[in-house]
Structures are given as C-alpha cells and as structure tokens.
Amino acid sequence: MASYQVPIENKLPMPHQEPPRKRIKSPKDIAERLLFLVIAIVLIYVPQVPMSVVLVLKKRGTPASMPLYIAMFALMIALYIGAVWLMRFLIHRYTDQPLVRRWEKRDALYVVLGYLAMFGAKLILLPFYTSISGEQLTKNDAVIRGMLKDGNQIIFMIVFMTVIAAPILEEMVFRGYVMTAFYTRNPIWPILISGVLFGLVHQNNNIAGTLIYVALGAILAYVYRRTGNITVNIGLHFLNNAPMIFMALQFIK
Template identity: 30%
Template sequence: MKKTGDQLDIIVKILILIGMFIAVVLVPEILDVGNALAKQTPWAMYVAAAVFLAVYIGIACLGWWIIKPNLSRPQFTKFTWPEIKMVLIGYGLICILSMGLNALMNLVYGSAMTQNQTNVNDLLSTNTITLIVFSFAGAFIAPFVEEFIFRGIVISYFFKHQAWWLSVILSGILFSLGHASNNLISFSLYATMGMILAYLFKKSGQIKVSIALHMLNNTIAMILTIMTLVSAK
C-alpha cells in the first residue's frame, strides 16, 4: 500500500516536491526543442507537441497518484452550488487583484505584462502547432498539474493537520516561484493568486474546486492572449 505524507520522511517529501517542481517548470522546453529542430526537420514540431502533451499528462497522473492517499474525502464529485460560488468569487478576487497589481506594475515599471506572460506570448507566437498545443495544455492540463503540486503536495503532504494559514501562504509563494517573475509586483501577483487557490482547496477540502478556478482563469487568459496576438498581426 502506498505511504501517505504522514508516513514519509521529511527529506523524501522535500525531494518529491522538488522533483515535481522541476518537471513542471522544464516541460515547456520540449516545445522549444521541437521549434529549434523544425528549422531543419519540419515534422520534429509534431513529434515535440505529442511528447509534450504525453509528458504533461504523465506529470498530472503522477501528481494525482502521489496526493490521492493523503486526501481523506472523495474528490471530483459533482459540483455543489456553494462550490460553484466559491469558484466565481475566487475568480472575481483574482481579477480585482490582477487589475490593481498590473496597474501598479505599469506605474512603477512602465509595463503591465509579467515576464511569465511575455514568455507565454513568445511561445504562442512561434507557430500554429505550438499555439494550439500550448493553449490547450495551459487551459486544461496545467490546472491539474499545478494544483496537484502546489496545493495537493505542498498542503496535504506537509500541512495536512496543522498550520492552516502558513500552508496557504507557502503554497502561494511556491506557486509564484514556478512562474517567471522579473519584479516584486509580478511575484506578488502570482503569490496572491496561489494563496486564493490554496484557500479554496483548504476551505472546501476538494482539489476540484481550486482546479476549476485555475482552469477558468487560464482559459479566459489564453483566449484573451490569442485574441491579442491575432489582432497584432
């Protein structure tokens, strides 16, 4: 029987978290390699796209396998109205915080675009295959991967029975570390977003709630990004 976080040595838990963190940060490099090879071998981009999706889905499955024994309540049950309201309120908070911090970043640094968003735009602008694959992954796979890691592993492995608010804050900070930030304001933007997601997970006891909010946010962000890129051409 698979051990829960409570049964694992702290060093083992830290190594698991670091390994998953590195995996999720490096997986987009597969598309970069495919784009580089496509200059000489056109079909390389299709292979890279398939490998990227397979690896990303594999990371999601591994994340679920790791956290499942640590979740005492059934997950992915039918959404209740209170859970839907939590998602909608959470998204409203993210929008308000994003608008405020983006305005502050534009005032201080002369640009409201985070380094993470710049990296996403650059990758999406590479070619049509990359745009389709990365947009799909960002909207529908990344929410599972990142919630399993930054909420599931961080909270259920390390803070399952204690440190309610510390786990929320640490989850947000680690989530921000996984998103490229070139200044304190953009770091704060992703950190507060991560804390909202962590709060919903802790409050509801359901990883599906933070996944739903994450998916809603990412899907709308991807649509707006694609519309901006298309209109700029």
Template identity: 30%
Template structure:
C-alpha cells in the first residue's frame, strides 16, 4: 500500500471514528439530560443570542490577536498547534473535528456537565469555573491568550445560562470554529 493509499485509509478511519464520536457525544449528552437536542431551540431570542455571542466572540478573537501581534506573536499557541496538526489533512476531517466534534464535546463538558450538572444550584460559580477551565484547556502561553479563550468561555457560559439550552452554546461555538476549520481545510491558513 503506497503512502497516498495509507493516508487516505487513515483519513477515512479518522472520519468514521469522528462521526461515531459525535454520535456518541450526542447520545450521552441526551441520555444524561444535558440537553434535548430538539430543533425547538430555534426562536428569535435564541437566534439573537447565537448571532450576538458569535459576533462578540469574533471581536474578542480579533482584538486578542491584534494585542498578541502587538507583542510579536502571530496567534495563540492553540491556533498554531491546530494549523500544524491539520495542514495537508483531508478537508472533511478538518471540518468534522474542528467545526463539529470539538464544539459538541466541549459544550457538553464545559457547559452541560460543569454549569448544568455539577453547579446546577450555584450557576455563577459554575460559569466562573467553566470559563476559567475553558481558557486553560486551550493552552494559553500568556495572559492575552488566556483571556481570549476564557472570555469566549464566558460568552458560551452566559448563553447557556440565559437559555438553558446547550444547543445555543453549541451553535455559537460551531459558528466560531467552522470558519477557521474551512480556512484551514482550503489552505487559507
């Protein structure tokens, strides 16, 4: 088997595993009661929160990146790692992992489990812990990169808290990640 065939086989295997992982996460999230995943979450209030949350997240990402550039860094260590790992990979795999699987997995853990389950009766504590952990998990190397991800975590946490719908924070996270995933997939980054 040549390198191209092996690479294709690995990509297909990773796509199958990723799709299985997405299904498992959705199944477990529903079974544990973290979310319903019904399309009835789409209403005017939630659409405003999704669009507003996404726009605010982009402002934070762009502003944070400008501050990093001002200090001589091009982007966060997390972004560099993602770009390095996925350069030259199958575009479908990139979109599945970064654009779909990561938002679902991270929202089930950081919003569903932490805020909605462990800190259900202390939501402000849950929001603080969720946001801090979200910032730390994204591998900050300085205060600015921690703030970029911590504030994004705060936006996602507040969206979840205000709506009590994990689908809303997943949607914001999806839109935030999908543009980067597509840019990496088509070689713009």
C-alpha cells in the first residue's frame, strides 16, 4: 500500500512566500515598529540585571549568600521567560504564521551549513580583528571570559544566559521580530538589518569586532528566511555558543 503524502498545498508557506498580515503603510507604522524594536532590545538586557547584582556583590568582597543567589538566579530565569513571552506577543502583531514549525530534513541541513558558514566567517574575520586590535578575543568574548573568573555563582549564570537563554531571546528579537516587522519581498534588506543590529548590540571596541557579529547575524537571518522555523535558529545559535560550556569548565572550582 502506498504511503500517504501530505498535499503540497497543506504545507505551511515559507516566510519569503508569505508576507506579514500587517504591512508597513505609513510613517506611523514605521514609528510603532521602531518603538517596539527599542523595547525588544531593552528586553535583552533586563534579565541580566540579577546577574549584575551578584557580580557587583562579588566585586565588593561580599559574595551573595546562597538564598540570595538562588533568588537572583530564579528572578533571572523568570525575567527571561517573561521577555520571551512578550516577544512572542510583539511578533504576532505582524504575522499569523507560527514561529515553530515541524522540522524537515532540510532544516537539519541548514543547521549544519549555517554552523559551517559561521565558523568560516570567524575564521576569516578574526585575523582581521586581531591585526587591528592586537587581541585574540572580541570584546564581547573577553568580557564574558573575564566574568567567568569571578567564581562559580557567576559561571552558572553566564552558562545559562549564553547557552540557553540568549539563543532563544536573541533569535526572537533579531530574527522573529526584526524580519517580520520590517519584512520586504527582497530578502537582502531584512537580512542586512538583522545582521547589523545583531552586530551593534554585542559589545565590541572596533569596526572589525562588530563586523564579525554582523556576519554571524546575517547568516542566522538567512537561515531563518529560508526555514521560517525559529527553533532551527535557536539550535544553530546554541551550537555557536556551546563552546562556552567548555570554557566555563576551566574556571569551576
């Protein structure tokens, strides 16, 4: 007996084939989307406040007590959950399309190819950055590495943020929201906007460092444009940040 095939017309349309339900029609629309973009970027930093509190206490020589640390960690998780929920709301102001889709074979292929592209971008651009700054790590990576030296409390929070929370929230902001709210039929502009914003948000001390993150953001944006599945991007972002786990293991006492 022949296996049942899902009719092509029943498959969800891809993002580049299906525009958002609310297109930009006036300057007021642009202003609204820009305002929500500012809110979205602020949301990236808000959940980091509890970690900053723990870090400041450590720097002052009065490490957080275990009850306070647990409370700050729990607050951090709660703020990330709240930020993700709010981003989901903002994204769906402009589209009826689901963020999460059933994975297909090509999705796994995009993760592999995307990871190789990101690795290649870093391989090409890092020497350029080093020649300008004299540093082996970008400022963003150097800041994180420096924080890892501040004890186990900070280490666990950083690993949670960089490996789990950041891939989810940043993909919802820079891919889910930006590429929906500022959708164009021509994929170049949303990909460029997403990449540039991603590069600017990450801490860097020169244009070469920013360019690395712009390239990484553009690759992630291209993958989202092709798959329309935010979980594919989250998985790819996770793979890119996963080495942080091994870096953190060096500092756990």
